[in-house]
Amino acid sequence: MPMQFDQRSPVYLQVIRWFKERIATEELERGQEIPSRREIAAQLGINPNTAQKAYKEMEEQHLITTERNVPSKITMDPEIVSKVRTELLNEAVEQFVHSIQAIQVPLEEVVTKIEHLYESKERGKIDA
Template structure:
């Protein structure tokens, strides 16, 4: 996530509300270490312009992140990533669990033995690194 240089590479899908996709993008940035506790993030207006989304959608995303304790906004100061290591760990776990559940749902009808599946996943994962 290169928010400092005005670069955010994000693709929206048609399934999920845009504001939740923005929240997920920030969560993924935290889980991957591209964002850290205390980092200043763009203003709501800036993020709307960078992502070419409605400012109200950006506001809704930031409100959701504040409600979840992901970001802190105090007065007129810029919004920052919260300094909560426990929350960051739980976000990482949440994203992994969501991805695993989606994968399992997509593959369970094939009836692949777990060991074979783990070997395929391991090979694909290492191939992509």
């Protein structure tokens, strides 16, 4: 479970983001068991208290469910998964639009470039 931490945000939020990305792409499937807090801390090389904080927050967001003496699991709720995917998409689009507006590229040029790159990647080649 490779993960690169940055200095911009707290580690527990980066752990949550990592889980959200895998939930959104269904790399982590609904109902799938996830490592214990101690296991994830060891795998990521983080403090167990940080892992605990991340899991607690994910429980509050209903991303995972935890029952006594049973491993935590990814939510079974398709609405939660959909919300996570929408949240990540909105964040990415907002960052992208902010970057593009900063360099004052006309919308038509941006759309054309996106369409070209998207189609190229679907065909398996990049000639952007």
